[in-house]
Amino acid sequence: MKHKVSAVLAAGAVTAAAAIALGSPPSAVAIPTGPGTAPSGPCALRGISDDVAESADTPAGFARSSGVVRALTLFIDFPDARATMSPEARFDEFFPAATNYFHTSSYGRLTYRPMPLLRWIHMSRPLAAYGIQRGASFDPSSDGGYHALSREVVREVDPLVDFRDYDVINVIATPNAGPPATRTVLSVTFSGGDMGLKTADGVPFRNASFIWSRQSGVSAFRVLNHENAHSFGLPDLYFTDDRDAPPPVGHWDPMDEDWGPSNDFVGWHKWKLGWLSADQVHCAPRHGTPGEHTLTPISAPGGTKIVVVPTSPRTALVVEARTRALLDPAVCRPGVLVYRVAAHVPSGRGPLRIVDATPHSGGCYRGNKYVDPELTDATFLPGETYTDPHSGAAVTVLTENPDGTYRVRVTPARN
Secondary structure, eight states: OOOOBOTTTOTTOOOOOOOOOOOOOOOSSOOOOSTTSOOOSTTSOOOOOSSSOSOSSOOTTSOOOSEEEEEEEEEEEBTTBOOSSOHHHHHHTTTTHHHHHHHHHTTTOEEEEEEEEEEEEEOSSOGGGGTOOTTOOOOTTOSSHHHHHHHHHHHHHTTTBOGGGOSEEEEEEOTTSSSOTTTOOOOEEEOSSOOSOBOTTSOBOOSEEEEOSOOOSTTTTHHHHHHHHHHTTOOOOSOSSOOSOOOSSGGGOTTTOOSSSOOOOOHHHHHHTTOSOGGGEEEOOTTOOOEEEEEOOTTSSSSBOEEEEEEETTEEEEEEEEOOBTTBTTOOSOEEEEEEEETTSOTTSOSEEEOOSSTTSOOSOOSOTTSOSGGGGOOBOTTOEEEOTTTOOEEEEEEEOTTSOEEEEEEOOOO
16 A cells, blocks of 8 residues: 655645744734634624624634645646646646735734645546536535545545645646636535535534636636635635626625735635634724724735724624735725625625725726726725724724825714
8 A cells, every 4th residue: 555645745745934023012902812723702703603704703614714725736637638737837837826915914923834735636527527617516415526536536545645634625626627717617615514424534624725727817716815815715706696786895805806916805805714812803893982003905914904983793894005016016096995894695696895985986907908907996094984883883084194004983873
């Protein structure tokens, strides 16, 4: 029997730098210290608890999202779509770029290590025989779909690797299998609980991302960051029900638009993922007194990152500063971003929505077809105020300081 490959010794392992020490002023409400812990306190919204969602805590069964995350990375092709490139070349389309993205966005608090098995795993049937299309299920009773495909992958790989060594799984198909991503986006993640497929190591096959075709434009690797973020518990922010509606978040988070130029995660997601320490989150509980806060832009390590203003037990306004930066090159109106979070709204139904400071303006970033322009100038500038019509919560941008921080006044919800 062949020896299994240890995660520590797997070929192609990518390391990342040590965590960056952060510091900021005290919180308005005490929140347990230390990154990598689930948010808690009066601003940690509760809601959906059995699926990806904006609930502050992530259910058991999902992958860790801080510290060291080991990603078993596999490569598949089909009899009617044999790979025309080496697995090393396919791997290089995503790494080390995806690793570096997570490192930068998490301020060094996520060390993402892709552990590739650098060989093509040949599926036994043509692609069409699996019925892989958008919305294909992971049904153990079906002879097709992702369960059937994954059974073959596990059967081929089980003698070679120990699945207990990994936190997430990437199954990357040869790019000539299936339609181009510009026509149909097939990439998908099955995350969380037991999906009915066990490995020989006794662990369930789960938190698995399937990557198809190629994204277009710059930073095309981010489809993998988007899909892996589902394994960390984040929901889709774009509408998945094909409704004819403007994007709810646009280019302010890769869980909505992950094509085109890079974009960073919103601060609420960074808190949920364990990338913010306690003193970087200020809580303005309902019926509290107005207060002033200094926000350091999301792109910069250290400082207060978000102010959370609960508007009900399951909803909140969140306030953060966004400026042009390495992961935010498309920011054309630096300022203060305000958005609504709803922990009871399912993935793909608008659980997070940006408040547009300049509605119907047409936006300020119009140079890339993969960026919906309308929300690109959604930020509030000094002297501007947003008041939530339902709760009475209000945010006023007071100043932009010489050091690039923003001073805001927040009035908690009354209703």
